[in-house]
Amino acid sequence: MKEFKAYDLSAKTFEGYGYVISQQSGEPLADNEAFTYWDKIAELEIETPISTGIVEGHQEDFTVNVVERHVETPEILVALSGDFVALLGKPDNSTGEVKELKAFYVKQGEAIALSKGTWHSPPIAVEERCKALVIFKSGTPDNDLEEVELEEEAEIKVE
Secondary structure, three states: OEEEEEEEOOHHHHOOOEEEOOOOOOOOOEEOOOOEEOOOOOOOOOOOOEEEEEEEEOOOOOEEEEEEEOOOOOEEEEEEEOOEEEEEEEEOOOOOOEEEEEEEEEOOOOEEEEOOOOEEOOOEEOOOOEEEEEEEEOOHHHHOOEEEEEEEEEEEEOO
């Protein structure tokens, strides 16, 4: 079994997998007594209707055997309730195979946007359960879902 430390989200640790869209950087576009708004934290190209879903993580351990990807659409995961960890992998440019696996810790209220083709596990609850909002191109589960079994089981270490 191969072990992966779960990294906190930052633009630096997440580079190459997509975007951390919870992070506020730069000057806000609007800042007044009622609200503060940061614009264009991440820009994603989704040219057709998008769909939303809820995934509930309730796995009892931090092991991953299978990862999935979507080559035609980015995917956004927003931690609605509870923290989660996810194992991500970059696709090899020539073969699409899984490479550079890395685990990330996503806190409730944070969000990640996965680039097209990024391999990923489903959200794994840090506590008993978690819920995440899923946003991607409509029809993705039926038309753009590729799964692969890892050569070696992965275990995510949460500190």
